[in-house]
Structure formats: C-alpha cells, structure tokens
Amino acid sequence: MPTASPSSVAESALAPHGEGAAGDRAVQQNLAASWPADLPAADEKELLTAGCGLLRADATGIGRARWPTVFPDSGGSVAPAFSTVRFRIQAAIARRDGSPDKAVVHLVWAGTDRGGTFTDLRITDWHFTRTIKKGATTWTPQPRT
Template sequence: MTTTSRSPRLLLLSAVVLALTGVGLLCLPQGSPIPATPAPTATDQPTEALSTGKDPSGMAPSATPTGSPSASPSALPPHGDGPAGDRAVQQSLEAAWPADLPHADERTLLTAGRALLRADATGIGRAKWPTVFTSRDGGTAVAPAFATARFRIQAAIARQDGGPDKAVVHLVWAGQDRGGAFADLRITDLSFARIIKKGAVTWTPQPRT
C-alpha cells in the first residue's frame, strides 16, 4: 500500500529537515553580550594623588588622628615643658640607646640609680649609701644642693658599659638649686659594677670620675 510504503521516507525526510534547521540556527551569529564594567582598582586612581598628597577628589588628606604621635620619638620637648614632656624624653633615650641588659638587672639598676641621684641632689636616702656619701675622714659628704619639692627625674635607662658586669644608669632630671634657679633636662651618668658573692648578685655604685 502506498501510504504505508511512503511513511518511513517522510519520517526520515522530516528528521533530516529538522536536523538541518537546528544546525542552521546554531550557525547564526549571536548578539554580543554587554561587557561588565570592571570595578576600579588602586592603579586606576590618578597618579596626581601620589605626587601631590591629594586624593582623586582634589581634597587634601585628613589630619593625624588625635592621640597619634605627630613627631619623632627622638624629638625632645622644649625646656620648661614640665612633666608633660617627660614621656618624650624617655622615648628619646630608649630610641637612641636600645636595651642590652636582662630585664631583672635593668630594673634593679634603674631603682638604684634613681635613689642614688635623689640622695645626691636632695639628701634624701643618703644613709642607704654610706660609702658614697661619707668622706675619707668619716665626715658627711657635700650638703644637698637641690630643693626636694622641685626635684624630678624625667627619664632613665640602664645599659651595659663595656661588658655584662659593668653598667651605666643614664638619667635626665629637673631641679631647683639653692640659689632658686630651676632647670630641666639635666644629665647625670652613674656607673655600677656587678658583684656576685655566694650566688647573690648585687650592683655596686662606682666612684664618679
């Protein structure tokens, strides 16, 4: 029968036509997608911001936040700045002379150096240092030259002085002498030697040269 004999050819022809149609559609040029705008990066900013210190909007950079250091730690405060400038003096000493002693030795030396300087300048605590403040004939050493109320140690550090058994305590201080003249940023160096006796370590002040 004619219908039955043509049906497979019609189905095959239809399949070929559909296949060709599909291939043709795949070969048609597609619309180009719209490229996404890339996010700006640090290198996209104008180079003027690096050379002039301004941001891309033309505004000057903001000021240093409150509390941030505005000067180098080595910058000393002006004379007469008072206790407010003592921290800067301490930072200056530490920056100029890095620590080189064990923490325990440094702490011991700082305590002794502060007490010895105070005793020398004001007379307070001299009994603790009989060999330092007693003259060769047994008399008392020179009378204190600075008023107790106007004496202040501004900064202090302890460092090695030519070896682990020798140290120097570097002190910066302020005081008013007996003539009424007040001055700060005075400098005193006190030398100490480490002595080990029966396992005990002591730091002994040395004569000033």
C-alpha cells in the same frame, strides 16, 4: 629666612625646655630609642631603682647613708644642692657599659637649686659593676672619680 622641613621637625622628639612634667614622656621615649636595651629586664629594674635613688640622694642629700662607699661623708649634715619639692627624674635607662659586668644608669632630671633656679634636662650617669655577695649577684654603684 629658611623654614624647617616637616622631616626635621619630626626628628626633634625632645620636649622643649620648660615643658614641665608633660614633656617627660617624650624625653623617656627619645632616650630609650637612642640607646637600645641590652640588659635582662631584672638587671635593668635593679639598676634603675638604684640609679634613681643615688641621684635623689646626691641632689637632695636624702638617703646618702644607704651608699657609704659613694657618699663617704654622709654621716654629718648635708646641705642639699636641690630642693626635694621641685626635683623630678624625667627619664632613665640602664645599659651595659663595655662588658656584661659593667653598667651605666643614664638619668635626665629637673630641679630647683639652692639659689632658686629651676633647670630641666640635666644629665647624670651612675656607673655600676656586677658583684657577688653571699652567693647572690648584685650591682654595686661606683664612686664618682
């Protein structure tokens, strides 16, 4: 049976499934190294904050009213798909998405669904466009299609 060479082992920087929060740093480092930064730091920070909030709202149902264009049915009661107790974002990056006025927030996350199944290394992307409101530039999340 062939064995892995030291170089192939070194190339696999992702933490194994089930590593828990201890593996999140490796996931973040791998994600950032795989997709070099291409946005100003202030834009990246704004996008990461919004992207993480959107993911949390989407997965847990909490905070959907903040984004009525993304979650138009958020006025009623929403049964969360994932538990807030066992939900965490393992890694996140924000990058341009084809033009200076478009961006994507790429998130890797873990959570326990309503059936009690925990899964890590889940992937979600949120797309944004740069808009100008009242003279201020902001990033607006796009509804999923």
